[in-house]
Amino acid sequence: KGGKLLILPGDHIGPEVVTEALKVLDIIEEVTGAKFERDFDLCGGASLDKHKDSVTEAVLKKSVEVDAVFFGSAGGPEWGTVQPNPESGLLRIRQKMQIFANLRPCNFASKSLIHRSPIKPEIISGVDFTIIRENCGGAYFGTKIEEEDYGCDPWEYHRPEIERVARVAGALATQHDPPLPVWSVDKANVLANSRVWRRITHEVFEREFPKVEVMDQLADSLAMLLITKPTAFNGIIVTDNTFGDILSDESGGLTGSLGLLPSASLAGPPAAPGTRPSALGRNSAGGVLGLYEPVHGSAPDISGKGLANPVAQVLSLAMMLRYSFNMHHEAEVVEKAVERVLDSKADGGLEVRTGDLGGKAGTKEMSEAIQGEVRRL
Numbered sequence: 001k002g003g004k005l006l007i008l009p010g011d012h013i014g015p016e017v018v019t020e021a022l023k024v025l026d027i028i029e030e031v032t033g034a035k036f037e038r039d040f041d042l043c044g045g046a047s048l049d050k051h052k053d054s055v056t057e058a059v060l061k062k063s064v065e066v067d068a069v070f071f072g073s074a075g076g077p078e079w080g081t082v083q084p085n086p087e088s089g090l091l092r093i094r095q096k097m098q099i100f101a102n103l104r105p106c107n108f109a110s111k112s113l114i115h116r117s118p119i120k121p122e123i124i125s126g127v128d129f130t131i132i133r134e135n136c137g138g139a140y141f142g143t144k145i146e147e148e149d150y151g152c153d154p155w156e157y158h159r160p161e162i163e164r165v166a167r168v169a170g171a172l173a174t175q176h177d178p179p180l181p182v183w184s185v186d187k188a189n190v191l192a193n194s195r196v197w198r199r200i201t202h203e204v205f206e207r208e209f210p211k212v213e214v215m216d217q218l219a220d221s222l223a224m225l226l227i228t229k230p231t232a233f234n235g236i237i238v239t240d241n242t243f244g245d246i247l248s249d250e251s252g253g254l255t256g257s258l259g260l261l262p263s264a265s266l267a268g269p270p271a272a273p274g275t276r277p278s279a280l281g282r283n284s285a286g287g288v289l290g291l292y293e294p295v296h297g298s299a300p301d302i303s304g305k306g307l308a309n310p311v312a313q314v315l316s317l318a319m320m321l322r323y324s325f326n327m328h329h330e331a332e333v334v335e336k337a338v339e340r341v342l343d344s345k346a347d348g349g350l351e352v353r354t355g356d357l358g359g360k361a362g363t364k365e366m367s368e369a370i371q372g373e374v375r376r377l
């Protein structure tokens, strides 16, 4: 068990929370005997300072040779006018790795935090869906035209790009028994590329995932329903780059806690527990090549003070164990540990929460509490 990691802590709170998350990995190694080879390198502002580039060719090369990349966050005001900007390093890694499926779970790491949501508790309670955003195609790529009085971004998808992301949705849905429902989100009423997206998505499901219920949902209507009836979409939402960008930020807002949200970007469909993934994106560790990072940025306003919430980074580690190393049980242990820490007060224990969650704990205290729970579980 285990494998090779490229660790890119990045800037500001990135290294602070990555250090804490890796202590959780130490415990997993200790308890399971798994071994994770760790190669630390630079990306973002840290790389600009040393190499005058946001990421080096050497790091790009390594990103596809390892089993997973564990990323902190990149950027900060001190590199404000520098070109290339620090964040471009991450974009180049994403392209190099061809991690076309960006997963963002939307659920509550803790029931006792439900009141932090801007949505009424009775509406948001029990929400549990994952958005899969196609992340390497669509309107954000291709040949752009930018003139004085004219701008154009070709919004195009080819069959293989649609098929591979549909397969990620199918694979995720069938990790559960019974399979989770899937919503394919588009604007087929007005966009030609959406009609092709819809048709090919259904073809993939009929052929490869006949037991999965797949429904179509218009993107604009979903934007409204995520606020008024979010639990109606418990399951998997799969959508293109543009809609996914907007809808995944909206879903992040539903929880109201940036410090809790993890993400995974995968180069292929993940495998069900105990099985091996298909050839696309498969790594040598029994999982898929992926990059794991919190949704939040480098939080320069609180960096260097030991105040950052490590939970999003720790939950990103859990996703890494699940998808890149097929360690489903260990992933659940880490998630459960986080939940228990966040709910400690509800259970009559001491409250261990960082400032962003209205508590007084620091990064280390929060991390130590999580480590303690991981050991107990």
Ligand code: NAI
Residues within 6 Å of the ligand: 013, 072, 073, 074, 075, 076, 077, 087, 090, 258, 259, 293, 295, 296, 297, 298, 299, 300, 301, 302, 307, 308, 309, 310, 312, 354, 356
């Ligand atoms: P941000 O997510 O870094 O911070 C937004 C607010 O949330 C701040 O008040 C921050 O203190 C708070 N926050 C974020 N994470 C937290 C945590 N773990 N614990 C406690 N509080 C937390 O977004 P912002 O301020 O817009 O961007 C800061 C820098 O990060 C910029 O340079 C931006 O470009 C970069 N960024 C990088 C990303 C990445 O590496 N993937 C993603 C988003 C932004």
Ligand code: MG
Residues within 6 Å of the ligand: 245, 246, 249
């Ligand atoms: Mg966005």
